[in-house]
Amino acid sequence: MEIIAGILVLLMIASAIAAASFQDLMNAVIASCIVSLLAALLFYLLQAPDVAMAEAAIGAALVTGIFVIAVKRTKRFEE
Amino acid sequence: MEIFGMILIGIGAAFLLIGSIGIYRMPDVYNRIQAGTKCTTLGSFLTIIGVGVVQPDWFWKTLIIALFVLVSNPVSSHALGRASRKKRISLYDKSVVDKTDEFTGQQK
Amino acid sequence: MRKLISIILLGMVATGLFMSISQIPFGEPGERIGDHFINQGVNETGATNIVAAVVVSYRGFDTLGEVSVLFTAAMGLGAVIGLVRRKKTHTPIEPASLIVYTGCRFLFPVILLVGTYIVIHGHLTPGGGFQGGAVIASAFLLMYLGCRGKRIRENLSRGLESLGGLLFILLGVTGLVIGRDFLFSFLPEGEAGNLISAGIIPLIYMAVGLKVGSELTGIIDHLIEDTDELPE
Numbered sequence: 438m439e440i441i442a443g444i445l446v447l448l449m450i451a452s453a454i455a456a457a458s459f460q461d462l463m464n465a466v467i468a469s470c471i472v473s474l475l476a477a478l479l480f481y482l483l484q485a486p487d488v489a490m491a492e493a494a495i496g497a498a499l500v501t502g503i504f505v506i507a508v509k510r511t512k513r514f515e516e
Numbered sequence: 517m518e519i520f521g522m523i524l525i526g527i528g529a530a531f532l533l534i535g536s537i538g539i540y541r542m543p544d545v546y547n548r549i550q551a552g553t554k555c556t557t558l559g560s561f562l563t564i565i566g567v568g569v570v571q572p573d574w575f576w577k578t579l580i581i582a583l584f585v586l587v588s589n590p591v592s593s594h595a596l597g598r599a600s601r602k603k604r605i606s607l608y609d610k611s612v613v614d615k616t617d618e619f620t621g622q623q624k
Numbered sequence: 625m626r627k628l629i630s631i632i633l634l635g636m637v638a639t640g641l642f643m644s645i646s647q648i649p650f651g652e653p654g655e656r657i658g659d660h661f662i663n664q665g666v667n668e669t670g671a672t673n674i675v676a677a678v679v680v681s682y683r684g685f686d687t688l689g690e691v692s693v694l695f696t697a698a699m700g701l702g703a704v705i706g707l708v709r710r711k712k713t714h715t716p717i718e719p720a721s722l723i724v725y726t727g728c729r730f731l732f733p734v735i736l737l738v739g740t741y742i743v744i745h746g747h748l749t750p751g752g753g754f755q756g757g758a759v760i761a762s763a764f765l766l767m768y769l770g771c772r773g774k775r776i777r778e779n780l781s782r783g784l785e786s787l788g789g790l791l792f793i794l795l796g797v798t799g800l801v802i803g804r805d806f807l808f809s810f811l812p813e814g815e816a817g818n819l820i821s822a823g824i825i826p827l828i829y830m831a832v833g834l835k836v837g838s839e840l841t842g843i844i845d846h847l848i849e850d851t852d853e854l855p856e
Contacts, residue, residue, distance in 0.1 A: 486750035487675045490742070494758035499840060502765045506847045584734065591727030598721055 442482055449475045460515050462508045470501040521569030528562030531555050544608040545600050553593035560585050670813030670822040671747035679752065680825045680832075684807040687828075688792060691835055695789070698839045705846045720770050728770025735763035743833035747822040753829040757836025764841040768848050776845065781838045788835030795824055795831065 449472050456468035473496030480489035535555025542548045561582050568578030607614060661678055669677040679687055719725070743756030764776065799808030807824070814821030 487673075487752065487755065490751055490755040491758065494755055494762055498762040499758060499765065499844075502762075502769070502844065503847060506844075510847075584731075587727060588731060591723060591731075594721070594723050594727075598724075 438482065442479060445475050445479045445482070449479070462513055462515060463505070466501060466504040466508060469504070470497055473497045473500065517572070518570055521566045524562050524566030524569060526566075528559045528564075528566060531559030531562065535559060543610075545605050546597060546607065549593050549597050549600075553590055557586065557589045560589070669809065669825065670815075671825050673747055673749060673752075675750070676747045676752050676825055676829065677822075680747075680828050681807075681809060681823075684796070684828065687832065688796070691789065691792065691832060694836065694839055695785075698843050701843055702846050705849070719772060724770050728766055732763055732767050735766065736760060739763060739833075739837065743829055744826065745819070746829040746833075747825045748819070753832025754836055756829075757833045758840060760833070760837035761840030761844065765844050768844060776841060778842075778845065781842045781845065784838040785835055785842065788831045788833075788838065791831035792828060792835070795828055799824070 452468050452471045452475065456465045456472065459465040459468060473492055477489045477493040477497065480486075480492055532555065535551055538551025538555060539548050542551050564578050564582040564585065568575040568582075661674055661682065665674045665677045666672060669681045671677040671681070720728075739756045739759035741756075742751035742759060743753055746752030746756070768775075796807040799810055800806050802808065802810040807828070809823030809825070811823045811827075813823050820826075
């Protein structure tokens with residue numbers, strides 16, 4: 438259990454660094470979606486299914502959709 | 517019954533493994549999507565149904581989840597493939613045939 | 625220089641967080657009010673999901689505040705989007721392919737059903753108004769993306785949102801009138817584990833789910849509104 442949680446945390450950190458360093462903002466949005474998805478999995482493993490559900494629905498689905506729309510309405514590449 | 521479920525889960529896991537190897541090995545986006553979709557759809561379907569067989573209380577719920585995966589996974593992969601085709605992501609240079617343009621009637 | 629400053633700031637925040645959190649034992653059962661909730665929650669409220677009991681019953685007033693925070697955010701977004709409305713260019717949008725269209729139309733009621741299930745069973749199983757509302761809104765997001773041109777009527781979403789908020793406050797005030805305080809559970813607790821039990825918790829969760837779902841759908845609707853006409 439602790440090994441799985443550790444792997445998830447490492448993957449989350451890697452995705453977060455990737456999200457911060459991408460020049461293409463669409464890739465950054467997808468990377469932050471991965472962070473949310475892994476966070477939901479981690480919440481479920483730590484026996485908080487309520488929070489996991491909220492994180493999966495809001496963080497992974499809605500926020501990603503809203504960010505994609507926002508990126509489409511503004512600029513796609515970071516300067 | 518439990519052994520049957522375990523066998524189902526094992527076959528599903530094997531398909532998932534083959535799918536991930538395929539994603540690693542295939543040369544371009546379209547081949548990767550194909551490997552990813554077919555193997556993960558069948559793999560996750562068998563795994564979820566296997567869980568339902570091992571735990572008979574959950575069988576109907578797992579059946580619904582499996583049907584959901586069975587519909588949503590190919591549809592989303594189709595959307596991905598079509599989007600990458602629209603963006604003109606190039607094919608593998610040893611590809612033999614490409615009928616997208618004559619099928620959709622678009623100019624290159 | 626900017627990077628250096630931001631790294632130093634992040635380091636300071638991390639140290640502060642670590643120093644304040646490292647004192648708390650991680651994952652061990654608390655000894656103060658949490659014990660009371662875990663031991664007496666089912667008896668006092670009739671909800672088998674302790675999180676629902678805490679969110680709606682013990683801390684019901686905080687939930688009202690939370691919902692109004694979301695309302696304020698949605699209103700601010702609507703104001704900002706309304707201010708910078710750009711001129712429409714009327715390039716035709718490309719429709720999604722037949723497979724995506726059919727798949728979305730097939731999946732939409734299924735996701736809606738799951739969201740409603742999560743809302744209604746909030747007091748029995750994990751989930752509740754916020755989670756179910758978010759799932760319902762994601763179903764509408766799928767519909768907006770897959771079937772371009774289909775729209776929920778703005779009056780309908782606004783009306784449902786107002787209805788949810790009104791229902792919440794009416795339930796609270798009814799508790800104030802009948803019982804002793806705001807959001808007093810005036811319905812019988814019933815047998816824990818049944819669908820119709822736990823007093824007013826399911827009703828409040830339905831109000832919250834209605835409100836959150838229509839609000840998030842409204843946000844998506846506002847944002848996607850003139851993205852349909854692609855920028856030139």
